[in-house]
Structures are given as structure tokens and as C-alpha cells.
Amino acid sequence: MNIAPNRVEIHNEWDIVRARQSGRERAKELGFGHVDQARIATAISELARNIYLYAKHGEIIISVIDGEKRGISIIAEDNGPGIRDLRKAMEDGYTTSGGLGAGLPGVKRLMDDFDIVSEEGQGTKITAKKYLR
Amino acid sequence: MEAAPVVTLINKRRSEIVVRWKEYMEERKDSSSIIDGRTIETTNDNFVDLIFDYLADNQSQDRLNNLMGRILALGWPLSYLTNGVHIFRRVVSTLIIESEMEKAVILDYFKAMEDLLDPIFNNLIEDATSTWENTVSIQKRALMELSAPLIPVMEYLAVMPLIGTIDTERAKLIMENLLEGVIAYRTEVVLIDITGVPVVDTMVAHHIIQAAEAVRLVGSECVLVGIRPEIAQTIVNLGIELGEFPTKSTLKKGIEYALELTNRAIVYKDKPSGLRL
Numbered sequence: 001m002n003i004a005p006n007r008v009e010i011h012n013e014w015d016i017v018r019a020r021q022s023g024r025e026r027a028k029e030l031g032f033g034h035v036d037q038a039r040i041a042t043a044i045s046e047l048a049r050n051i052y053l054y055a056k057h058g059e060i061i062i063s064v065i066d067g068e069k070r071g072i073s074i075i076a077e078d079n080g081p082g083i084r085d086l087r088k089a090m091e092d093g094y095t096t097s098g099g100l101g102a103g104l105p106g107v108k109r110l111m112d113d114f115d116i117v118s119e120e121g122q123g124t125k126i127t128a129k130k131y132l133r
Numbered sequence: 134m135e136a137a138p139v140v141t142l143i144n145k146r147r148s149e150i151v152v153r154w155k156e157y158m159e160e161r162k163d164s165s166s167i168i169d170g171r172t173i174e175t176t177n178d179n180f181v182d183l184i185f186d187y188l189a190d191n192q193s194q195d196r197l198n199n200l201m202g203r204i205l206a207l208g209w210p211l212s213y214l215t216n217g218v219h220i221f222r223r224v225v226s227t228l229i230i231e232s233e234m235e236k237a238v239i240l241d242y243f244k245a246m247e248d249l250l251d252p253i254f255n256n257l258i259e260d261a262t263s264t265w266e267n268t269v270s271i272q273k274r275a276l277m278e279l280s281a282p283l284i285p286v287m288e289y290l291a292v293m294p295l296i297g298t299i300d301t302e303r304a305k306l307i308m309e310n311l312l313e314g315v316i317a318y319r320t321e322v323v324l325i326d327i328t329g330v331p332v333v334d335t336m337v338a339h340h341i342i343q344a345a346e347a348v349r350l351v352g353s354e355c356v357l358v359g360i361r362p363e364i365a366q367t368i369v370n371l372g373i374e375l376g377e378f379p380t381k382s383t384l385k386k387g388i389e390y391a392l393e394l395t396n397r398a399i400v401y402k403d404k405p406s407g408l409r410l
Contacts, residue, residue, distance in 0.1 A: 038363035045334040106371035
């Protein structure tokens with residue numbers, strides 16, 4: 001199966017909805033169950049909201065993993081301010097925006113694989129993957 | 134006016150232009166179109182007539198607005214209309230080139246033609262977009278009205294059913310309507326039903342927690358109901374603490390709980406046979 005990745009640019013709140021709808025659809029096509037669809041949609045929602053909240057602009061790239069294990073990959077990329085203290089950002093309850101501080105650690109728990117690269121002043125790239133069981 | 138010679142040319146060759154224009158339109162016709170041939174024929178006739186009507190007069194802004202109103206009233210896709218104007222321009226250009234006039238004259242004709250047709254094109258786009266913008270803003274307002282209704286169900290008890298995506302604007306409305314309603318209806322318990330909310334992420338959860346906290350501050354209690362199993366799991370995965378905030382799986386259970394809180398219960402006059410309580 002060779003499906004082109006789905007890119008959704010994030011500029012406003014409605015783009016967040018677009019991103020997670022497209023992720024949910026792709027997850028459904030791949031055969032993920034209800035709960036995993038909800039997990040994937042929620043993870044995309046968190047990542048897209050982070051972009052909107054902290055970097056203002058960025059994009060979400062949703063693609064199919066077609067290797068030994070099949071699954072879905074979500075990349076959230078922006079050229080925003082970056083994250084100063086990655087260790088802290090991954091801690092539950094840590095927030096710089098007055099939110100719940102459950103976003104990033106939450107995404108890590110919702111997905112199977114989680115990778116984050118961030119450079120202060122350069123931007124952030126998060127790759128999160130979920131595999132079919 | 135400079136445009137005059139071109140207008141004269143266009144009017145003189147009208148029938149020829151119409152024939153060629155229709156041929157091009159036919160070629161570009163959307164093959165997947167569900168509209169039958171005759172409708173297309175009439176619409177094409179109307180459309181090209183409108184353009185000629187406009188050109189026959191001394192193209193004033195009034196006439197242009199009139200033209201736009203009538204074209205858009207045809208209710209055809211914008212792509213069809215812009216395509217029509219483009220093809221009209223192409224047909225007229227061909228006529229000018231074929232006229233074998235001197236180069237300088239041809240250039241003048243071209244310029245005049247552009248002055249003539251550009252406003253039609255620009256106004257078409259402007260008018261169509263402003264119509265859409267208007268429609269979108271009306272729908273947005275209509276959506277806002279449906280956004281977060283607080284429904285008093287019985288004494289001391291109200292329900293707020295939430296359906297669809299919760300964005301920042303809506304979250305604000307939820308908070309306002311909750312507080313206003315709780316005070317206006319002297320509500321003791323508010324059930325917030327999230328059955329229709331597709332995704333509960335940290336932001337949505339945060340807004341709901343804040344709203345519940347505010348309701349608690351004015352002396353009432355919020356109960357979250359309609360938590361679907363997959364939402365329950367994502368809330369747990371996200372590590373969101375709903376802690377002291379009571380939750381129930383369904384609206385029915387929420388109502389029973391709320392009645393209990395206000396020292397009431399559902400009692401049947403005669404227990405109907407076959408009805409499970």
C-alpha cells in the first residue's frame with residue numbers, strides 16, 4: 001500500500017479539527033479500532049494545539065507505516081520558539097500556558113512511539129507512532 | 134470613449150461570437166455534470182446575452198452591478214462563470230487578430246477589450262466571495278446560538294448537552310451560559326453531557342474543569358455525563374485528573390444521581406408490568 005502522506009497546515013483552531021479528522025479517517029482505513037482511533041485523534045489534537053498555541057504556524061503530517069509492523073505516523077513540525085527544557089515539558093503537570101500540562105506526556109502515553117527534537121529559537125519536531133496490533 | 138471601436142466590433146459580430154463561445158463552452162463542459170444539455174443551453178444563452186446587454190450600454194458601474202446580480206442569480210458555479218468570461222475574451226481576441234488590422238491598432242483593441250472585460254471578471258469574484266463570506270458569517274452566528282444551551286429540566290436541575298468540537302470561543306460561551314443559567318433557574322445540579330463531543334483533549338478537559346469549578350463557586354454542582362468508553366480511556370491516557378468532579382456514563386444515570394443529591398427520586402404511581410426499573 002502506497003498512500004501519500006497527508007499534510008495539514010496549522011494556522012488556526014479549525015485547522016486542528018481538520019488535522020485530527022484526517023488522522024481519524026486514515027486510522028479507520030488502516031483498521032484501527034474505536035479506542036485507538038480516539039487515541040490517535042486526541043494525540044493529533046494535542047500536537048496541533050501545541051503548534052497553534054506556542055508556534056502559531058506549523059504542520060501535521062500523517063502517513064502510513066508500511067513495514068514489518070503496520071501503523072500510522074504523525075509528525076508535528078514548526079519553526080516556533082522551541083522548548084527550553086525538554087525534560088520538564090515531558091513531566092506531568094508542567095505548563096507554561098496555564099493549561100493542564102498533560103499534553104506532551106499524554107501524547108506519549110496515547111501512542112506507541114514518541115520522539116521529540118527541539119532547539120530553542122529554531123522549532124520543534126515531534127514524531128509519534130501507533131502500530132496495529 | 135476609447136472602448137467604442139471594440140464594442141462596435143463585438144456588436145457587429147455578435148452572432149459569430151455567440152457560436153464560437155458556445156463551441157468552447159461545450160468543449161470545457163464538465164463531463165460529470167448531472168445537468169442536462171437543454172438547461173446548459175438555456176443558461177449559456179442567458180449568460181452570453183447578459184454580457185452583450187452590458188456591452189451594448191455604456192458600461193456604467195450601475196449596469197455592472199446589475200449584470201453581477203443577474204449572473205449570480207443564475208446560481209451557477211463560479212468556475213463556470215469565470216470560465217465563460219475567459220472564453221468570451223478569447224473569442225473576441227481571436228476576432229481582433231483575424232481582422233488583419235495594423236499591429237498598433239490591434240494593440241489598442243486589445244487594451245480596450247481588457248478594460249471592458251476585466252471589471253466583469255473582478256466584480257464576479259468579489260461579489261461571489263462576499264456572498265460566501267456573508268453566508269459563512271450567518272451560519273457561524275446560527276451555530277453560536279446552538280452552541281451551549283442550558284436546558285432546565287425540572288426544579289433545581291438543568292442539562293447542558295454539548296455537541297461537536299469545542300474551541301476557545303465556544304468554551305467561553307459554555308462558561309457564561311452555565312453561570313448565567315445556574316443563577317437564573319436557581320439550579321442545584323447541572324449535568325454536562327459530552328456524548329456528542331468527538332475528542333476530549335487536554336484543552337477541552339481543562340475548559341470543562343474550569344466551568345465546573347466556577348459552577349461550584351456559585352454554590353451548585355456539575356456532573357459530567359455521556360462519557361463514551363473510548364473517551365474514558367483517552368482521558369486516563371492523558372492523565373487528566375477529574376478527581377472531585379462527579380461523572381456518570383449516561384444522562385439517565387446523571388439525572389438519577391442529581392435527584393438523589395436534591396433528596397428526590399423517581400417513583401412510579403403503579404409499577405407497569407414488564408417495565409424494568
